Amino acid sequence: MAFLDDALEVTSRRHGNVTVIDIKGDVTTFADAKITEAYTAATEAGAQKLVLNFHHSNYINSAGIAILIRIVTSCGRHGQKLAMSGLNEHFQKIFRMVGLSQYADIHETEEQAVAALTGA
Amino acid sequence: MRRPWSSKRARSTEQPIELRLPSCLGYEKVAMDTAAVIAERMGFGPDRVAGLRTAVSEAVTNAIEHGNQGVRNAEVHVVMAIQDDTLIICVRDQNYHQFDRSYGIQRPDLQRALRGEDVGWGMWLIRQFVDEVEFTGVPNGGNEVRMVLRA
Numbered sequence: 001m002a003f004l005d006d007a008l009e010v011t012s013r014r015h016g017n018v019t020v021i022d023i024k025g026d027v028t029t030f031a032d033a034k035i036t037e038a039y040t041a042a043t044e045a046g047a048q049k050l051v052l053n054f055h056h057s058n059y060i061n062s063a064g065i066a067i068l069i070r071i072v073t074s075c076g077r078h079g080q081k082l083a084m085s086g087l088n089e090h091f092q093k094i095f096r097m098v099g100l101s102q103y104a105d106i107h108e109t110e111e112q113a114v115a116a117l118t119g120a
Numbered sequence: 121m122r123r124p125w126s127s128k129r130a131r132s133t134e135q136p137i138e139l140r141l142p143s144c145l146g147y148e149k150v151a152m153d154t155a156a157v158i159a160e161r162m163g164f165g166p167d168r169v170a171g172l173r174t175a176v177s178e179a180v181t182n183a184i185e186h187g188n189q190g191v192r193n194a195e196v197h198v199v200m201a202i203q204d205d206t207l208i209i210c211v212r213d214q215n216y217h218q219f220d221r222s223y224g225i226q227r228p229d230l231q232r233a234l235r236g237e238d239v240g241w242g243m244w245l246i247r248q249f250v251d252e253v254e255f256t257g258v259p260n261g262g263n264e265v266r267m268v269l270r271a
Contacts, residue, residue, distance in 0.1 A: 090170035
């Protein structure tokens with residue numbers, strides 16, 4: 001049965017020199033391929049500043065956290081700056097508890113995240 | 121706020137709610153949504169309900185992935201009981217593989233995770249969001265995670 005496992009859409013767009021990866025849906029183990037694929041494509045295209053935008057995501061579990069930790073690790077390896085936006089209060093809290101906020105600034109909105117990355 | 125279980129007497133006599141879920145990732149959402157509805161109706165605030173959703177999600181996911189080890193014809197049994205102002209949720213698997221019940225007492229090491237080591241966050245997250253958690257076994261085999269949320 002797979003009717004609960006495909007509720008995810010990941011798309012990328014440019015906002016100046018920042019790549020915004022929109023994550024719409026559940027960030028669980030099923031999200032791994034799509035998020036990794038979007039991040040890898042952005043990296044191969046030369047992205048140095050990225051925003052993971054969770055505005056349309058309201059379910060992130062521990063498997064999703066593990067995916068994001070791998071992205072953080074890869075960003076460090078590639079010298080990329082990473083920010084996150086659109087997380088609700090609960091997931092902002094979890095990201096702080098886990099320690100992810102030490103490696104990626106967390107902003108309320110995409111606009112704030114882009115501004116922080118560009119120094120605007 | 122709508123509270124159908126507004127009196128202690130009414131709450132304490134509610135029948136437990138039981139779910140028998142296919143042991144398949146994705147079905148943890150059924151359990152967490154059900155738990156959230158009950159907790160909201162009991163009057164728990166948004167922060168606590170959000171935390172409960174995470175705890176239930178992780179408990180059921182653990183049961184599917186680690187307890188039942190992905191065996192597709194297994195099931196996960198979830199029982200939710202209201203005792204006065206307390207919500208008790210038990211998640212049971214069929215124990216194809218017993219998991220380490222002491223796991224998650226210490227916060228997982230993010231540095232190890234950043235180095236690519238396999239670090240599980242689920243049981244630690246459960247412990248962060250409920251007032252009491254107990255990892256035990258049940259007589260006919262199976263792991264049981266008993267979570268308590270108090271008003």
